[in-house]
Amino acid sequence: MKNIVIVGGGAGGLELATFLGHKLGKKQKANVVLIDRNQTHLWKPLLHEVATGVLDSETDAVSFRAHAYNHGFNFEQGSIVRIDRANKYVELEPVYGSEGDVIVVARRIPYDYLVLSIGSKSNDFNTKGVAENCIFLDSPEQALRFQHKMLELFLKFSENNALAEIGEDESKQTLVQEDKVNIAIVGGGATGVELSAELFNAAKHLSSYGYGKIRSDCLQVTLIEAGDRLLPALPERISNAVRMELEELGVRVKTSTMITEASTNSLLTKDGGEIKADLMVWAAGVRISTVTQQFDGLAVNRINQLCVKDTLQTTLDDSVFAIGDCAFLLQKDGTPVPPRGQAATQMATVCGQNIVALFEGKVELKPFVFRDKGSLVSLSKFTTLGNITTGKKSSLTIEGNLARLAYISLYRVHQQRLHGCFKVGLIILIGRLNRFIRPSLKLY
Structure with a gap:
């Protein structure tokens, strides 16, 4: 049985692991493995709410292990150190406990298909202090x-x-x-x-x-x-x-x-x-971890993004894919796909379809085309503003309650891809009940 390894449990990585777990893992067609340094997943656009205490991260976080058990894939905790493309394995550094002791030793995880979805971080541009x-x-x-x-x-x-x-x-x-x-x-x-x-x-x-x-x-x-x-x-x-x-x-x-x-x-x-x-x-700038320079010669750009073809396969190795912020792909107009959440989830969908196509013996893979659906920004409980794309060259500006509804729906769509409609309905119901049970802010 072939191994599909996904490194990075952000929005794109976890959605991809869930999709492949259902399509291939549960049917015993492949061993799907998700790797992440953390034990839980939290939608990155919610971090500003965690920072102010408006959102309790322990309530909204998704346990990788529990989610893997329920959706047909396996989870390995650890940070990637390097890739050996000749022998087809990724190397993980040890996992250390709170007191510095080694909990899990360094490991090598074999792969037949590898997907890199390691995300990005803020860029301090080496500014002093x-x-x-x-x-x-x-x-x-x-x-x-x-x-x-x-x-x-x-x-x-x-x-x-x-x-x-x-x-x-x-x-x-x-x-x-x-x-x-x-x-x-x-x-x-x-x-x-x-x-x-x-x-x-x-x-x-x-x-x-x-x-x-x-x-x-x-x-x-x-x-x-x-x-x-x-x-x-x-x-x-x-x-x-x-x-x-x-x-x-x-x-x-x-x-x-x-x-x-x-x-x-x-x-x-x-x-x-x-x-x-x-x-x-x-909270300025975008950069990718320099660990991509240890990925056995895969081509990277000046900010360490991995260069990919429109099939999302890396330019030098068709068995290695990259999605999300860490992937560098030029669009037809010559501009790169922007490092945004909607691009990551769209890439996860196409990447999943292409990997399934490879398992089905198909030669032609689907090219990725980024479809900008617009952008929304929430100013807390005060208002929400943004634009949604209505055509190839047209967009509609929205604000207030309509924009707030559209903003919330982005997270609900992400949850639906992970949990399904029924469970998301229960999550929404519990969230409404918590408004009356829990305090407005997390104070610890």
Whole structure:
């Protein structure tokens, strides 16, 4: 029986493993294996909600092992180190426990067909001090780290106010600016914009949970973008509308501002300015792990994406596929397929169909054509804006409740591909019940 190995359990990787598990794994036509360094999957566009406590990652996360058991594939936890294409195996580094002990030794996983779906991370462009002083929102662990630091800041703010009320002039727990919690976010893409708005939603609720009198003007959020406008992937009219909405909330938006250095409590700009902050987030740029350079000579571009043909097979090895952010494919107009969630899920569908076709002995494989369905950005409970594609060269701008419904449906479609319609219906029902049972914010 042939082995199909998928490395990376993001949206595209997990959807592909689920599809192939049903098509080939359950029918004993292939041994389908999914590899990921984590034990659970969480839809990446939700990380800003985890960061503010609006979403409990433990509730929405999907256990890889449980999902594999139910959908006809196997799961291996570990991080890929290299590929041996001659002997057709991937090598995984050991899995270490919380105390540094080896739980699972290094392994070699054989494959007949390999799919690389390792995703991407924010790109700090080697800016001095960023890695040491800023938080990246690339994983649930990083999002939870942000949330803990955010709650600590609001607790300090609350205690400072309480001490002031009883006549204490000074507090040992100082903030950059005593009368505000200052948070700086670098990157005016979807993550930075949505996090900025979600922070004001979180501040709105915190006073109900023992954090004192917290108002929206107690929070200072600075959103910094190196380009001349926010959301460059969206039409300019939507970008301008989003900026107006954010500024009405109280976000200080700074475009055409390049960060040259990050220190403990400040960001330095190219024009010599300084932006003070108690908590700093880096959500700019896209980069792929340099591990792709250890993939036995597979062609990569300057940001380490794997070069693929329109069948999603790598240019130098037809038995190795790449999908999602780590795949580099030029479209007919000469532009690369953008590193976006909808591209990853579309690639997963075509890749799955092509692998099934190979098992059926078909020679002609389906070419991948990216279909841009538009983009949506959610400004928390305040509003949602975006555009949806209505034709090859036309799109429709939507906002408000209709846009919010479309935004939520993106996640529901992802869930449906993983769990099926019936289970998603139950998930929606439980989610509605939790509105009455659970607090509005996760506070631990």
